[in-house]
Amino acid sequence: KLVGPTEFTEGCDREPIQFLGRVQSHGLLMALDAGDLQIVRVSDNSERLIGIRPEDLLGQSAPSVFSGEFRDVIESCLHDLSAGKNNPLRLDIAVRGESVTFDGVVHRTGDCVIVELENPRTEAHARSPRGRVIDQHFEFVRGTLADVAQLSDLDEIGQQITRAVRGYTGFDRVMLYRFEEDEHGVVIGEDRPEEMEPFLGLHYPASDVPQQARKLYCRSLLRLIVDVDDPGSPVVASDDRQARVPLDLSHAVLRSVSETHIEYLRNMDVGASMSISLVQGGRLWGLIACHHRGPRFVSYERRAACEMLGAVVMGQITAAEQAIAERRRAAANADCAKIVQAAATRASISDALVEYERPFLSLVEATGAAVFIGGTTRLLGTTPELKNVTRILDEIENSVGGPISRLERVAELSADFSQFSKNCCGVLAMRFVNGDAILFFRPETVRTIKWAGNPYREVEDRPASVSESDSPLDRLSPRNSFAIFAESVRGRSVPWTEANLEVAELLKSSIESLLGRRADEVSQLQR
Template identity: 35%
Template sequence: MTASPASTPAAAQADFLAACEREPIRIPGAIQPHGALILLARPDLRVLQASANFGVVVGPDAEGSCGRPIAELRWGSDTFCRELAQWCEGPEPLYLRSHRLGQQAFTVSAHRSPQGIVVEFEPADDRVPPPAALYPMLRRFLERTERLADVGELSDRVAEQVAGLTGFNRVMVYRFDEDWNGTVIAERGDGVLPTYLDLRFPAFDIPAQARELYRLNRLRLIPTADYQPVPIVPAHCPVDGAPLDMSFAALRSVSPVHLEYMRNMGTVASMSISIVVDDRLWGLISCHHAAERHIDPQLRAACDFLGRLVAQQIDARERAAEDKERLRLKQVETELVTHLARAPTFQSGLVERASHWLGLVNADGAAVITDGIALTAGSTPPIDAILRLAEWMHERRLDQLYATDCLSAQWTEGAAFTDVASGVVAVPISRIHASFIMWFRPEIIRTVTWGGDPAAKVSAETGRLHPRASFASWTEQVRGRSRPWREAERLSAVDFRTAAVDFVLKRAEERAQLTEELQRSNRELEAFSYSISHDLRAPFRHIAGYAELLAEEEPELKHISRHYLKGISHAALSAGQLVDDLLHFSQLGRADLRISRIDMRKVADEVRRSLDLESQERPISWDIGPLPDCWGDPSLVRQALFNLAENAVKYTRKQPETRIRITGIERSADVLYAVEDNGIGFDMAYASKLFQVFQRLHRPEDYEGTGIGLALTRRIVERHGGTIEARGTVGQGATFSFSLPRRPEA
């Protein structure tokens, strides 16, 4: 592989990885020279391609073999041809037999490919024990290890077993992490090669396509790193015109970069056995030797079987540990959900059971974000940072789960909160809003020892990228990462999300049903009050009218009788006014709002002039400050301000000097208005009664009114989406504040 020189180590590394990913490692067009290979067509087993050394290793020569059925070759009468033909018709994925072809003993292996049958020949090693002798060894290994609970101890045993079987100078068990960095967790060696135990190796030592090949083809042998590749003849397969795919070929030639890597490491021969757990490359059993070393295919098959046994044992142990943790977390979830069912709100229930909430995923902090509000427990970032993180996650349209042990690598703001939130798990509880449940973990500062400086090097002379040459211990302090989230913890978060969403939906349905019932009751009450009010207006007018007529037509009535008639007339007029107010109150609930911009200064001036005309007998000192505009229904907003100002005029009547102040302050989403007076005030203990219909804090004989004005004002304000409150002190006055939208969309 060649590439142009890179200006920085990071750029060189990126170029190195890109070049490795482009390298055609599955179709190298050549094999290693310790065996020979042919491609046969089905069903006649005609030779389509052969390695150039086929004649030397097996005979006849490659060019002379192409186009001929194997039965016509000089050893065609051998039982091999019959057995291979029978295997081709059966279901077995791999053929592996020992055969004597001519004067030479070979171990022959074969596998199917879309291009035909790939057959490989390797000279047999008479020193290798027969397969029957290997099975007792494998059985003993299984008996010794099946009771081991610790994966590290199991890894140490398998390294010992493979070293004893193969005689390699160094056998390591190499485990991948989530980022595909590998760590040597077990090692057995004879001291010829240096130890790499506990060292870490970077992900780009084994590029992604190489890892995938390790997953598919679980054993690879390189007897010597100094071999000369043997080409395939012809170079392209006659079946499809493409190079021969040797993904599953044991003799496949390997990348020149990998051979250089071996030489840099001081390794002449190597063998790797893949540990594949749940169809994922968990790690490797990596074997190294300081001199050339060949391992017979039968012995390699035993090592492959050993690797599969270990993979199953690791899978069983990890699954058992995960299942145990899963059950424990499920118990925590059950207890928390049981409490939530009794809590007044979902959010408060979480905060009340903070230990269970954190324990769901073994976190140090947690937050629940709904309606732009965050409630937290434990160690968390600041509230404003949590809200920004929720918006960032919402923009990513998370569907089920977000989990990371290095938040700062994905969200740049996260670098400021690594001490509490290097690791984050989050689940959405709304598809529309930025509503999430989050858990946090702090960073764990670790010192990692790498097997050499993990940087690829660029040749100054040729510009060619080379793998690193040094494997001496090289330490690095890793920051910004938390303890990784286990699969059981991730599943616990997802399960709790389901329970939380069901809980929220259930409460939403209950609220919707209650709202529907309240709306129906309100409609019935409004219809009833409208009907009563409408039907009562005429009788009260009649009573007042007849009382006046009786007083006019009977001039001789006694003084006491006239007093009674005057009382009847006054009561009838008051009742009529009360009916009018009730009618207005009931109509307000059904009336549509006609929204427009309102000049509140102009409205306040109109209200002042109206009230000055009604109270000409006493002077009023008005202080109307700057009043920002708002949005609402002009007639209703005027009514609300008039009611508050009229109350101020009424309840300052007994003061020697009347002072009324009207102010307004712009806020982020609304405008807050206030009407302040120096009247008789009220006791704050009774403030909750002020805005209720017919509730009065003073005697009607002292201050006239129906007790509906403030209730009507609150309904007007709330219909605009605002709020109203009152503050007062007995003998010192009162202040009524209300808010209205400052924008039409509010």
């Protein structure tokens, strides 16, 4: 059965990813009753990790099973759990007669205290020879910030961050992944080994990181998938508690992730994955996404440093974005002033716009324009035929109206407009008070975006490839993701932004005042 891309991805947003009842098996999870610290749930790998069977833990009081110190440690941690400020706790636990040090990560959910144990020695990477672990973490954050602070270009920032995170965590590939206004994602920074295929510049459909995951990632800022081949360890309870009330693992660092996502990673030949949330004003702006070809564990401390880096780097990215937008706005305003000034000295405004074609089009990042001013009509750049331009103008007048309107899918106005919608599907139309008008055009998104390695033709020439597979899961891979993305934006242009609209308004009012002056001059001459 062939499954269309939307049909296939529809269910993605509904999987309850925090209630899967399973943890990654390199660590142990226990849920304690917040009142008496009795162990009410435990992951079924406890015997391997601490030498005690789940059934011997369930129903026991945690301080009595471990040591008296355990209670103090948990209590000290409990009164300020929200930020995980006291994590990790170093706990020494006697396992089969030998003392083993664990990182204890504690948080509260409902009436349970969740204790997760990880062995920091599992981390293979970059142990400091003299054990100055803390200094290393501190240097990573401070050094990366200092490097990024020098930069004002988003590409360079992306390069710098991904290089730093890759060096520090040892992942094979690190990407900076940004969500666009319409929620689809794009890789804007990447550091990888030479031999690996570049993902830089690839675009992904919004469904690749479904809505509930984005929501969760705004609150829980880092996840590590240590081994995609790990089936995970179910969390068991002494009674039928798990069946009645599923345990909320939203903030559990060991949470096993969705099987669909695991499949996606497998298809990409990824063995381990880590992602750091970049949250801007409560919205998931993007992720720092890390891939490894084999399994990879990163210690809690190192993860905490990554999380902190994400937060501060987000501030720097926001500042850089604002500076870039400000520069663009200033440049567009200056160009607009120059063009209007030139128009003021010419007999015909349209002639001036034609003469300044390039800066005129780039005012609103368009590739074509139709100018209807003072009884003349001019087509600039790539536009539909004149008769169709006129029809578009009429349709907009009839159905959308307003002095300035923008649309991304011209075929919305009339189905037969799809004949030219590859090159001209985005329309920004302005109507002047005297009835004159300017229309700007943009091509399909796939024709606008650029990416490394793969020209868009490959996608375009094989539009059916996304539906060829029998199993929907086979289609979960970056290349197919790109094809699905391309299909999802067929017939649609890159959205006109608020910044585009702002410049359009400026242009409109400038030309209007020119038109007004001309009209005055004409009437004075006539008098």
